[in-house]
Amino acid sequence: MDISHIKELDSVVKNISLRIMSCISEMSDVSTKKTHIPHLNDALLWKIFVKADPRTVGRCRTLNKEWNGRLSKHLVAKQNWTENQRKASCVIIGVEYPQSNANSQWLTRTDIDCGHQIPLNIPIIINQFGFYSVIGSDHGVLCIRYSQGGMNTGLLILNPLTKDKNYVSDDARKNCCQSVSLYAFGYMHDTMEYCIVHVYKRHVSDKHMGWSLYNSYDNDWMQSGVFETDIKKLGPKCIVDKEIAYWISWDGRNFSEPAVVATFSMLEMVFSEARIPAEVKTTYHSLTHFNDGVGFISYEKAGYSTTIVIWDMKHDGQDQLRWKRMVRVSGVGIPYNPTLFIGKDIISVMGCRTIFGGSNDGKKTNVLLSRLKNNFARREHLMYRSWEEYVWVNTVTLHSESLYLV
Numbered sequence: 001m002d003i004s005h006i007k008e009l010d011s012v013v014k015n016i017s018l019r020i021m022s023c024i025s026e027m028s029d030v031s032t033k034k035t036h037i038p039h040l041n042d043a044l045l046w047k048i049f050v051k052a053d054p055r056t057v058g059r060c061r062t063l064n065k066e067w068n069g070r071l072s073k074h075l076v077a078k079q080n081w082t083e084n085q086r087k088a089s090c091v092i093i094g095v096e097y098p099q100s101n102a103n104s105q106w107l108t109r110t111d112i113d114c115g116h117q118i119p120l121n122i123p124i125i126i127n128q129f130g131f132y133s134v135i136g137s138d139h140g141v142l143c144i145r146y147s148q149g150g151m152n153t154g155l156l157i158l159n160p161l162t163k164d165k166n167y168v169s170d171d172a173r174k175n176c177c178q179s180v181s182l183y184a185f186g187y188m189h190d191t192m193e194y195c196i197v198h199v200y201k202r203h204v205s206d207k208h209m210g211w212s213l214y215n216s217y218d219n220d221w222m223q224s225g226v227f228e229t230d231i232k233k234l235g236p237k238c239i240v241d242k243e244i245a246y247w248i249s250w251d252g253r254n255f256s257e258p259a260v261v262a263t264f265s266m267l268e269m270v271f272s273e274a275r276i277p278a279e280v281k282t283t284y285h286s287l288t289h290f291n292d293g294v295g296f297i298s299y300e301k302a303g304y305s306t307t308i309v310i311w312d313m314k315h316d317g318q319d320q321l322r323w324k325r326m327v328r329v330s331g332v333g334i335p336y337n338p339t340l341f342i343g344k345d346i347i348s349v350m351g352c353r354t355i356f357g358g359s360n361d362g363k364k365t366n367v368l369l370s371r372l373k374n375n376f377a378r379r380e381h382l383m384y385r386s387w388e389e390y391v392w393v394n395t396v397t398l399h400s401e402s403l404y405l406v
Helices: 003-028 042-051 054-061 065-071 074-084
Strands: 089-096 106-111 131-138 141-147 153-158 165-169 180-187 194-201 208-215 220-228 239-241 244-251 257-265 270-275 284-290 293-302 305-315 321-330 339-342 345-355 363-373 378-387 392-400
Touching: 042 074, 054 065, 054 074, 089 131, 089 363, 106 378, 131 392, 141 180, 141 194, 180 239, 180 244, 239 284, 239 293, 244 284, 284 305, 284 339, 293 339, 339 392, 345 392
Parallel strands: 131 180
Antiparallel strands: 089 106, 089 392, 131 141, 141 153, 153 165, 180 194, 194 208, 208 220, 239 244, 244 257, 257 270, 284 293, 293 305, 305 321, 339 345, 345 363, 363 378
16 A cells, blocks of 8 residues: 555544544434444444543444443553544642641643643542642553541542543551651553552661552452662652653762662562762752653753753663753743643643732732743743742643553
């Protein structure tokens, strides 16, 4: 088949897809009007629905049992994710009363292309003593740690699009009073199987750290172990890429100096450490997804001069990382609030807290979510919200919709 035939077939698929979308839209209205859908063979239907946006495919699932069965197959979900993962993304913002590290009492969702607010219905209600903590988002699925007050904590695996969910016991409840207790979440490569990693350390001075691994195939915490390490503190920010979880290890006074990048392989269940070179260290550091891998962000402010540098980290096959400077931009400042790098764009949060009148009068917090685009040359405001109280934005998580079941 030559290129002209391929383009012609793609054009036909697009036109038929538009007809089906129109039919579904009409069918969603309260009406007795019948709409004719053309007969299509399975191969053509498959090509249409793996390219259609996940929300449309989800609506088609509700037509009848036959459609639901056909479109609920794992292969449909995997190929649909491959086609759509970069098309429509949103950020989930965690908001909390000051200051509770990475825990939140509200979660809001904003489209990063148009700034529209998207409802995020968490099927668990918390009170003023509870919290949500977004561990991560992968393949359109969220992993959230929650508490309904006190030690009553658990893990929720949720697909906000399909409303599919799974409840997982919180491994931290077995090991209370830890100086380090962190999680990572991610899917295994080219599968529908996901893992949750819990790493913990009872005392900062301990020379060993424990870990436990939850596997969705076994539906339990089946693996655990201990490794020797000089790491004293791991940062709460975690990036999972290609079945490997990454954290920054902190040392020095008040744990303010980055020491090593710690990694844990979910497949091999091996922990390793890679020392951060001196030339990489500045005054602010974080991790980000970058170039289909993991990037290390360095940010330095000297007087009125600011510099952002992103370093690409690649494994050398011997539990070490090769560092390569990829992006360097001067003259643009980023706040110490949560920040995301998406391609060459920055998604940043800025907050302003004010008091009106005297000390007994009302308090207010204004939060602005913005996007620095086109090599940081211009800024687009995505979302502006106000709270009539003092709050903090402590997490920003990138999320894309998918049809994955949990």
